[in-house]
Amino acid sequence: VSAAAGPDRRGRAPFGRRRGTVVGARDLGAYRVFTIAEALARAPRPLAGQFYMLAAAHDWGGRGDERPFLARAFSVARAHELDGQLALDFLIENVGPGTERLSELSPGDQAWFTGPLGIGFTAPPAGRMALLAGGGVGIAPLAIWQDQLLAQDRQSIALLGFRDGEHAAGADLLVDPAVATEDASVGRPGLVTELLTDELAERPDAVVYACGPPGMLEAVRALCAARGVSAQLALESGMACGFGACFGCVVALRDGSYLRLCTEGPVVDAARLETALAPGHPRRPLSGHPQRAIGALP
Amino acid sequence: VSAGYVSAGPQTPRPGAGLALEFCGIALEHPVINASGTFDLIAAAETFDAGLFDPFPFAAFVSKTVTLQPRAGNAAPRLWEAPAGLINSIGLPNKGLLGYLEHDLPRLHRLLGGTAAPPGSPDASPVPLITNVMGSTAQELIELVSALEERSEIAAIELNVSCPNVRTGLDLGADPRELESALTAVRPHTSKPLIVKLTPNASDVPAAAVAAESAGADAMSLINTLRAYAVAPGGGAWLGGGTGGLSGPAVRAVALAQVAAVAARVSIPVIGMGGVETARHAQDLLEVGATLVGVGTASFTDPAAGARIARGLHSKPANSGLSPQAHA
Numbered sequence: 001v002s003a004a005a006g007p008d009r010r011g012r013a014p015f016g017r018r019r020g021t022v023v024g025a026r027d028l029g030a031y032r033v034f035t036i037a038e039a040l041a042r043a044p045r046p047l048a049g050q051f052y053m054l055a056a057a058h059d060w061g062g063r064g065d066e067r068p069f070l071a072r073a074f075s076v077a078r079a080h081e082l083d084g085q086l087a088l089d090f091l092i093e094n095v096g097p098g099t100e101r102l103s104e105l106s107p108g109d110q111a112w113f114t115g116p117l118g119i120g121f122t123a124p125p126a127g128r129m130a131l132l133a134g135g136g137v138g139i140a141p142l143a144i145w146q147d148q149l150l151a152q153d154r155q156s157i158a159l160l161g162f163r164d165g166e167h168a169a170g171a172d173l174l175v176d177p178a179v180a181t182e183d184a185s186v187g188r189p190g191l192v193t194e195l196l197t198d199e200l201a202e203r204p205d206a207v208v209y210a211c212g213p214p215g216m217l218e219a220v221r222a223l224c225a226a227r228g229v230s231a232q233l234a235l236e237s238g239m240a241c242g243f244g245a246c247f248g249c250v251v252a253l254r255d256g257s258y259l260r261l262c263t264e265g266p267v268v269d270a271a272r273l274e275t276a277l278a279p280g281h282p283r284r285p286l287s288g289h290p291q292r293a294i295g296a297l298p
Numbered sequence: 299v300s301a302g303y304v305s306a307g308p309q310t311p312r313p314g315a316g317l318a319l320e321f322c323g324i325a326l327e328h329p330v331i332n333a334s335g336t337f338d339l340i341a342a343a344e345t346f347d348a349g350l351f352d353p354f355p356f357a358a359f360v361s362k363t364v365t366l367q368p369r370a371g372n373a374a375p376r377l378w379e380a381p382a383g384l385i386n387s388i389g390l391p392n393k394g395l396l397g398y399l400e401h402d403l404p405r406l407h408r409l410l411g412g413t414a415a416p417p418g419s420p421d422a423s424p425v426p427l428i429t430n431v432m433g434s435t436a437q438e439l440i441e442l443v444s445a446l447e448e449r450s451e452i453a454a455i456e457l458n459v460s461c462p463n464v465r466t467g468l469d470l471g472a473d474p475r476e477l478e479s480a481l482t483a484v485r486p487h488t489s490k491p492l493i494v495k496l497t498p499n500a501s502d503v504p505a506a507a508v509a510a511e512s513a514g515a516d517a518m519s520l521i522n523t524l525r526a527y528a529v530a531p532g533g534g535a536w537l538g539g540g541t542g543g544l545s546g547p548a549v550r551a552v553a554l555a556q557v558a559a560v561a562a563r564v565s566i567p568v569i570g571m572g573g574v575e576t577a578r579h580a581q582d583l584l585e586v587g588a589t590l591v592g593v594g595t596a597s598f599t600d601p602a603a604g605a606r607i608a609r610g611l612h613s614k615p616a617n618s619g620l621s622p623q624a625h626a
Contacts, residue, residue: 015601231343248386263341
């Protein structure tokens with residue numbers, strides 16, 4: 001009974017956490033990209049938008065405030081075969097004790113990972129353009145989505161926004177992206193939502209796929225809603241388990257119910273949301289680094 | 299108590315081999331179960347492959363709390379990472395009693411091998427199901443327990459008594475007299491084993507345990523989470539629910555003290571839990587008087603933690619002979 005096929009956008013993950021070897025790690029501007037590999041035979045291929053729970057196998061904890069304690073949820077940025085193994089790339093920005101430890105991983109180090117988890121993106125109807133809108137570290141799931149769309153001969157355009165030039169180096173993760181930076185150092189000065197507005201004016205029947213900080217996602221949601229454009233948002237939240245056990249990662253839906261991002265997301269149809277801001281907690285002001293303040297665990 | 303958990307042999311593959319025991323008349327393969335609300339079997343079965351049942355990590359499965367009416371749960375944020383622990387303010391989201399009986403119970407029963415052996419272990423017997431309920435009055439508890447009594451799929455009932463009393467403001471389980479009176483009212487309505495999940499947020503936890511035993515409880519489980527608070531970066535409460543409950547390694551020493559104190563005062567079995575991450579931690583709780591050990595927050599970071607801990611108990615000598623701090 002339990003082994004019955006799941007929803008289309010979700011593969012079954014092997015039960016439990018697995019120990020993998022870090023086979024690559026490099027700086028990418030303000031970010032770090034690291035790669036975990038496991039034997040192909042047991043490695044399920046992740047779908048774009050799915051995520052893994054990650055933790056270093058050693059020295060996880062005992063930093064400032066005796067953290068990190070929980071594993072950290074990260075969208076997979078790319079999956080590829082490497083020397084008979086499945087290699088998974090993750091994009092990390094060092095913003096707290098967990099991401100700091102993950103940023104230190106180097107080839108040969110061991111990491112725990114559980115996944116692939118959650119529900120990923122759904123391809124646009126035939127003949128419709130996919131517009132991929134990413135902000136900051138949120139570009140990660142759009143990289144693998146671009147790969148998978150390309151493999152299916154589907155058309156996509158990548159639009160990426162960053163706060164400055166150092167972060168804009170992350171744009172290398174995607175093929176031929178249009179870039180906007182808030183400090184005007186790279187690409188178009190301004191926000192990724194301005195790129196998206198222009199693109200939607202040209203292609204009103206496109207389907208939008210977005211991931212980024214809550215302020216950006218809310219802007220994408222609002223501008224798509226105003227234009228009747230279909231949008232899939234990859235949201236994030238503090239998450240303790242990643243497999244539906246803790247009920248911690250909820251997002252409030254338009255109908256007043258809560259959705260667990262880990263099992264019913266992280267990709268959510270924008271039409272189901274009243275707002276993408278501060279999941280379930282609109283009274284919290286968005287300032288500083290909203291993604292850090294209300295998003296995933298740092 | 300712990301003498302029953304000594305290894306049967308080094309080559310037995312099943313995690314519970316040699317650890318089988320009886321708890322309130324229920325046969326269990328080993329003494330490791332889950333803490334209520336820390337493992338959603340239905341979601342896990344939709345997320346993971348059949349390895350979930352090969353072997354199933356827990357010797358009995360405890361449901362999350364069921365209340366009379368459906369609950370949406372608390373506003374986000376619901377989590378805060380604490381020093382070596384987790385503060386949660388989930389708010390007991392659930393489908394309500396009728397939703398549980400109609401939708402969740404049949405699925406849990408099937409997944410636990412109630413109608414067929416669980417996938418991956420064709421020879422395994424069904425994993426007993428313990429249903430956890432919470433009511434804010436004795437009348438609500440009676441309604442809940444009476445409904446569960448009718449269902450043969452349920453092996454035992456656990457009462458979550460960490461519900462604040464609207465009159466006193468105290469948790470029902472924090473006031474021995476209130477607890478005793480509620481249990482006395484509930485007890486005649488079920489013949490199933492009644493486990494009382496004690497709150498650690500009480501001035502005298504053993505007194506509550508003694509009151510529960512005298513009112514007819516069949517077992518105790520403790521500790522629930524410790525009341526805790528997190529300040530948002532900009533000030534004020536971080537958690538949508540205001541306060542939350544602390545769990546994880548941060549509470550382990552408190553759990554040991556409370557389990558030991560309760561086990562010394564009651565003659566019914568005690569389920570010890572609180573920050574258990576390894577077989578050694580489980581062994582410690584067994585040594586201070588627990589009959590079963592609950593694994594909770596550890597499953598979040600290691601979904602198969604229960605099986606790992608049961609396997610470790612199997613291979614762990616009763617007395618390791620190590621100095622107290624040397625068992626890292």
